[in-house]
Amino acid sequence: MKTLSTLFFSSGIVLLLFGESCTETNKPKPRIERDLPGSTVEQHVEESKVDSLIQHLEIPFFRESEQVITHSGYALSYNETYEQANWVAYELTAQETQKAFERTNKFLVDPAVSTGSATDADYKKSGFDRGHLAPAADMGWSSTTMIESFYFSNMSPQLPGFNRGIWKNLESLVRVWANENESIYVVTGPVFTNGMSTIGGNQVAIPNYYYKVILDHKKPSLKGIGFILPNASSSLPLQNFAVSIDSVEKVTGIDFYHLLSDDQEANLEKTVCISCWSWKTSGKSYSSSTNGVQCSGITKKRERCRRNTTNANGRCHQHQ
Numbered sequence: 001m002k003t004l005s006t007l008f009f010s011s012g013i014v015l016l017l018f019g020e021s022c023t024e025t026n027k028p029k030p031r032i033e034r035d036l037p038g039s040t041v042e043q044h045v046e047e048s049k050v051d052s053l054i055q056h057l058e059i060p061f062f063r064e065s066e067q068v069i070t071h072s073g074y075a076l077s078y079n080e081t082y083e084q085a086n087w088v089a090y091e092l093t094a095q096e097t098q099k100a101f102e103r104t105n106k107f108l109v110d111p112a113v114s115t116g117s118a119t120d121a122d123y124k125k126s127g128f129d130r131g132h133l134a135p136a137a138d139m140g141w142s143s144t145t146m147i148e149s150f151y152f153s154n155m156s157p158q159l160p161g162f163n164r165g166i167w168k169n170l171e172s173l174v175r176v177w178a179n180e181n182e183s184i185y186v187v188t189g190p191v192f193t194n195g196m197s198t199i200g201g202n203q204v205a206i207p208n209y210y211y212k213v214i215l216d217h218k219k220p221s222l223k224g225i226g227f228i229l230p231n232a233s234s235s236l237p238l239q240n241f242a243v244s245i246d247s248v249e250k251v252t253g254i255d256f257y258h259l260l261s262d263d264q265e266a267n268l269e270k271t272v273c274i275s276c277w278s279w280k281t282s283g284k285s286y287s288s289s290t291n292g293v294q295c296s297g298i299t300k301k302r303e304r305c306r307r308n309t310t311n312a313n314g315r316c317h318q319h320q
Helices: 002-007 038-048 143-148 160-181 245-252 262-269
Strands: 067-070 075-079 084-093 129-132 155-158 183-191 209-216 223-230
Touching: 084 155, 084 160, 129 160, 155 160, 160 183, 160 209, 160 223, 183 245, 209 245, 223 245, 223 262, 245 262
Parallel strands: none
Antiparallel strands: 067 075, 075 084, 084 183, 129 155, 183 209, 209 223
16 A cells, blocks of 8 residues: 555665666675575475576565565565566476466455555456466466465556467466476566556556566576567567566666676676577467567667667667
């Protein structure tokens, strides 16, 4: 609820669009162990089988003023100002993509959000879907994770054509990647900008864009990729929205995978390698190799460049 917003999130600390990212060398060390359940950590330790294990690698850098909440299958940073998460982060293993429990379709107020999360009344008759950030299909490996995936802290107002179309396609592709790579680290969320419209009595902000970043940290094919997608229907190939993780950091102000060594973080995040990932799921191909990808550069109007590029760094000639 709005009345307690200043207790947990100071506006502008983390998500300043096009502001400076949290990469300064003197940044305070986050309390990564806070609120993270040991049982979940142990399960991921056993299943991931990564070559160089880094606990909680999926958790972005966060400040003490943020309201960071951990559920059984994912962690999130809750933004009371916009009544939704800044980010939702989790490790997804191949085993966890095997669904054991069906969708509950029961949307719930998140009891762990001390300031109060959004409610069903905020979305009712709004014309927007209660769009999952961590998809229910990624959380079907236990009854608890499935229930918690329907918390409103994990929802964001998405247009139906987006939520049920290209966003769903990307979620499906991420599960393919989890199977192919044994385990991946996923962070997803909205891109917050000034002047966003809102829905409901709690004034839930309607983002114009969403992001997703994925890291494969298992040798020998260490790789990372990011996506920035407009909250709109699209029939374009998913590659058109692929960008470097660095590009997503610049747009959101969030420092992803900061627990990596500086050299490894720089190498994995500075470029986007389209050919390093498969682009087919359920018999449907999302490839468009001849046209390249949409440039990850930002225009003077603070919008993403609309040019396509085949350059390895994901930028057109103007944004090199």
